[in-house]
Amino acid sequence: MDRQNLTSQRRTTIYDLAQRLGTSPSAVSSVLNGSWRKRRISETLANRVLQAAEETGYAPNIQASALRRDRSNIVGMIVPKYDNRFFGAVAERFEQAVRANGQFPVITCTQRDPALELEAARGLLSYQVDCLVACGATDPDRIAELCHASGVPTINLDLPGSKAPSVISDSYSAARDLTRLILDACTRDLGLTGALTFVGGRLDDHNTKERRRGFVDAHAERGITVPAGNIIMPGYAAERARAALEALPERPRGLFVNSTIALEGVVHWIQSLDPDEAAAIRYGTFDFDPFGALLPQSVGMVQQDVDSLISEMLRQMRKGPGAPAVVREVPCILRARADHISA
Amino acid sequence: MDRQNLTSQRRTTIYDLAQRLGTSPSAVSSVLNGSWRKRRISETLANRVLQAAEETGYAPNIQASALRRDRSNIVGMIVPKYDNRFFGAVAERFEQAVRANGQFPVITCTQRDPALELEAARGLLSYQVDCLVACGATDPDRIAELCHASGVPTINLDLPGSKAPSVISDSYSAARDLTRLILDACTRDLGLTGALTFVGGRLDDHNTKERRRGFVDAHAERGITVPAGNIIMPGYAAERARAALEALPERPRGLFVNSTIALEGVVHWIQSLDPDEAAAIRYGTFDFDPFGALLPQSVGMVQQDVDSLISEMLRQMRKGPGAPAVVREVPCILRARADHISA
DNA sequence: AATGGATGCTCAATCGATGGAGCATGATTG
């Protein structure tokens, strides 16, 4: 008898509830979306509707609601990768914050692929997101244009753009502080006073530029000039970093590692050295990983302040679609290693 | 003049395109959704539509489409956390696979909170997901019930349930192999022959149960009985693991670490020991992290085969809503450390 | 010239929720 009902399980709609209760769909709708007082529905009917909704396991059809109201209640975000703690933390905090705001978070990961980035942004726009956050995007301005064309506000996170508000970390100061820390460790532990080697990233990336600037300035403070060959930027891939280190004419001993993904390459390289050589290396990393921080030659890591980044981002989000393309910088946290290693 | 146009920017719809091209919305719609050949639209018109769509930055309104077709093309997944490589990799591969399938992936993270888990599942159901994947859910059967009530197929990943197909790792075999590896290292490097200590997880968790079983059996093979006190399960939190280790009557020297989050606690504890004590410890971890694998006392890690898990999951997904609640086990990859450490 | 078929489109109903407009009914006021 109920066979069809068992297999195809039509979802309950406001029309089903209205029929069941002998009332109108509008009444049911207004009860379920909370506008019933304004629409002068009696408390008695409201309670009957709520009970029936409970009994039938009613779940609203968000598509229909969004179509009608022209807002989906979704806040979208694109992130490049889930292969490091930073983006993982960003994703978690973002979800928490958006949910606390009564909205629905949708995150999509773009594999650091510019084409996928655009496709994902377009995808999210198709879901009529109320706002789109571009985190670590390679081409934030292109995304901002897409959003603009759909009248959707957008915000850049972690990497700045010129067509939407940006919330980023203060890479310069943190890189300068980290460089000082590594230089100190090299002098103290290894008796070295020369320039460090900067590994990882790309120069077309704003953060890498800023970090290099901090790196160079921290050297300059001490009267050290950084030779061009000491800055190697093979992009964001562990094995490229390793290969670049192996290709160096002279084995570097003090390293500024720009990202945990570069760090993976660095530690693989260090593993390939013999233990004495490995012990005579010191490095610091711009990025944080709880295990990376404990590797023997690590002198410290820079951790981005994800909580502050996200709350500043929300503040910008609330300013709405017409917000000016300001860039807000949030300080990082320098995690110097507590247990000093004797050389 | 265009002031309003600049601020409110109505999104382009098929009606706008139809008007612009002097054709009908149906024609535009069928071109944009690919059904135009079947509907005998000329290639000429198709090209004109596509070009106009390109020019205006048209993005389809998925809400409207989903409302009409009663399928959203969204595949939802809930994951507990983004604080380790496993869930990060699961999220990435899932997105890739779903996208390759022509669908849209939506992942939501539930902070290992059972209440949030249900709320997130309900949220995804409201978006009319075509399928819901419950990854590492604490109560997969409750989620399966919700999905069933809406007629939505569901699959359990990483942790099994009894009301939907499950795709999980073969924890037992991997735990047994890892235990053998740690026992060997303890004998070789430290001359120990006693029982290891199992740290992390909860016994109400299927995977932890299986891992404990493999752990105990690997000991039994060698005639070792594991004392009850050697199995400590303080849950999934780094500092609980650390506290539990500190509270032990005797300092353990061979450890089976059940998850990277427990590993964080373990390495913090090891850091607090003096170097000689620390050097006389060996551990293996059930979970993989590229940096965790390189810490000095680590003898190996078990990496779950995410690619296989995801492809098996897709295979189950394609079986549709009526699929039986089978449990499929995928073998893990044991990553034994290549560079042996001398004691 | 009439018939049949292919071609290339358009019309209009539909999905579920929403909300402005309006319609009874009963209570209150001048």
Add this chain to the structure above:
DNA sequence: CAATCATGCTCCATCGATTGAGCATCCATT
């Protein structure tokens, strides 16, 4: 007692994309 107002609803158009059911043309047959 008519006029006014508040209360508690219902009606129906609407959001944008989809799709079954047509409706003109045009060409090829017989």
